[in-house]
Amino acid sequence: MRSLTALLAGTAALAVASPALAQNELRDWALEMFSPVPATIPALEDNIVTPEKIELGKALFFDPRMSASGVFSCNSCHNLATGGDDNMPVSIGHGWQKGPRNSPTVLNAVFNEAQFWDGRAPDLAEQAKGPVQAGVEMANTPDNVLATLNSMPQYVDWFDASFPGEGDPVTFDNFAKAIEAFEATLITPSRFDAWLNGDDNALDAEETQGLELFLEAGCASCHNGVNLGGNGYYPFGLVEKPGADILPVGDKGRFTVTETAVDEYVFRASPLRNIAVTAPYFHSGVVWDLRTAVDIMASSQLGADLDEQEIDAITAFLGSLTGDMPEITYPILPAETADTPRPTGEVLPN
Numbered sequence: 433m434r435s436l437t438a439l440l441a442g443t444a445a446l447a448v449a450s451p452a453l454a455q456n457e458l459r460d461w462a463l464e465m466f467s468p469v470p471a472t473i474p475a476l477e478d479n480i481v482t483p484e485k486i487e488l489g490k491a492l493f494f495d496p497r498m499s500a501s502g503v504f505s506c507n508s509c510h511n512l513a514t515g516g517d518d519n520m521p522v523s524i525g526h527g528w529q530k531g532p533r534n535s536p537t538v539l540n541a542v543f544n545e546a547q548f549w550d551g552r553a554p555d556l557a558e559q560a561k562g563p564v565q566a567g568v569e570m571a572n573t574p575d576n577v578l579a580t581l582n583s584m585p586q587y588v589d590w591f592d593a594s595f596p597g598e599g600d601p602v603t604f605d606n607f608a609k610a611i612e613a614f615e616a617t618l619i620t621p622s623r624f625d626a627w628l629n630g631d632d633n634a635l636d637a638e639e640t641q642g643l644e645l646f647l648e649a650g651c652a653s654c655h656n657g658v659n660l661g662g663n664g665y666y667p668f669g670l671v672e673k674p675g676a677d678i679l680p681v682g683d684k685g686r687f688t689v690t691e692t693a694v695d696e697y698v699f700r701a702s703p704l705r706n707i708a709v710t711a712p713y714f715h716s717g718v719v720w721d722l723r724t725a726v727d728i729m730a731s732s733q734l735g736a737d738l739d740e741q742e743i744d745a746i747t748a749f750l751g752s753l754t755g756d757m758p759e760i761t762y763p764i765l766p767a768e769t770a771d772t773p774r775p776t777g778e779v780l781p782n
């Protein structure tokens with residue numbers, strides 16, 4: 433692997449002049465940096481994935497009654513029909529409030545080493561507890577979620593079947609584990625994976641050129657692994673800070689998590705799978721055009737000045753990361769009963 437400094441020193445010349453690598457050489461290099469999406473659902477830590485748990489997690493993911501208002505489900509902001517995000521600059525949640533950041537896709541999130549733009553949640557189960565309680569998202573409380581679930585016998589049965597042998601399986605932890613199990617199924621193998629797995633024809637000439645540029649320019653020093661990102665933290669504006677319209681001064685990123693000065697404006701290198709269908713871009717969600725996002729990355733992170741053709745090629749390569757979407761049948765949710773807590777537009781006290 434090349435060091436960032438070596439890489440930065442080399443960026444001025446960039447790849448244009450160098451002759452294209454043979455497919456097998458390019459593949460060897462790519463396999464040092466990336467891994468294909470596995471053929472089977474990945475295993476989770478402390479959470480056995482069973483068909484029952486996946487089905488329960490799916491119901492919870494789509495159930496708007498998990499929000500205080502009865503309006504917002506996970507799928508509201510991570511719409512599985514539109515790339516697993518909401519395609520809005522920043523999400524709109526409880527009371528039609530705008531949140532502070534763009535919603536990332538849940539597709540392949542299971543491969544991220546930490547969740548959120550600042551990596552503040554270590555895994556998907558921990559992550560799932562956040563939005564339920566966030567005042568600008570679902571504005572609910574764990575107690576109210578459990579009261580809602582316990583009011584519907586069908587849900588209690590599903591929890592029993594998903595967590596066999598547990599005396600009282602309807603817990604907030606198990607709620608989160610079921611959602612995590614469902615999210616582990618949301619993986620999207622793409623043409624890039626077919627190419628990594630040996631199919632030379634899976635990418636066209638422009639896409640392979642874009643891949644080569646992505647490697648040579650140094651994008652892959654931060655965007656690597658299964659998700660081409662999601663596994664490391666870097667300053668947004670390592671070489672040149674983007675303007676305040678793109679990097680708003682108020683959001684200091686990882687600094688809020690670690691309270692260490694070097695983490696000011698540090699963010700997780702974004703996972704890039706399905707990036708072509710998850711506009712707008714960056715945590716601020718202000719850039720709608722993927723070519724523009726690529727151009728901003730080249731100058732802000734690498735000090736590189738890409739020409740139009742190079743930007744086109746990298747953008748074409750990124751398009752090859754759009755995968756086969758998981759086929760999901762819309763769940764039929766348990767009917768509420770007289771005991772089901774009624775929706776409220778108020779923000780419940782935590």
Ligand code: HEC
Nearest residue numbers: 506509523524525533534535536541547548549560563569
């Ligand atoms: C109102 C919109 C909204 C709702 C509802 C919502 N989310 Fe999110 N989600 C977001 C936003 C915005 C972020 C990024 C927040 C941040 O990084 O600070 C996010 C981040 C995530 C991530 C991290 C992905 C990554 O790449 O880091 C996952 C996973 C996720 N949400 C799953 C869920 C689940 C599961 C639910 C339901 C329990 C849910 N979300 C409900 C807006 C929403």
Ligand code: HEC
Nearest residue numbers: 650651654666668699700701702713714715725729730733
């Ligand atoms: C030094 C590390 C680093 C390098 C090098 C780098 N990136 Fe990034 N990239 C990041 C970080 C950090 C973010 C998240 C920025 C934010 O907070 O919005 C990001 C975000 C992105 C996004 C937006 C993702 C989204 O979901 O909105 C794209 C697209 C992207 N990078 C592509 C590239 C390309 C193409 C290159 C090479 C020209 C590159 N990056 C080089 C660290 C890097």
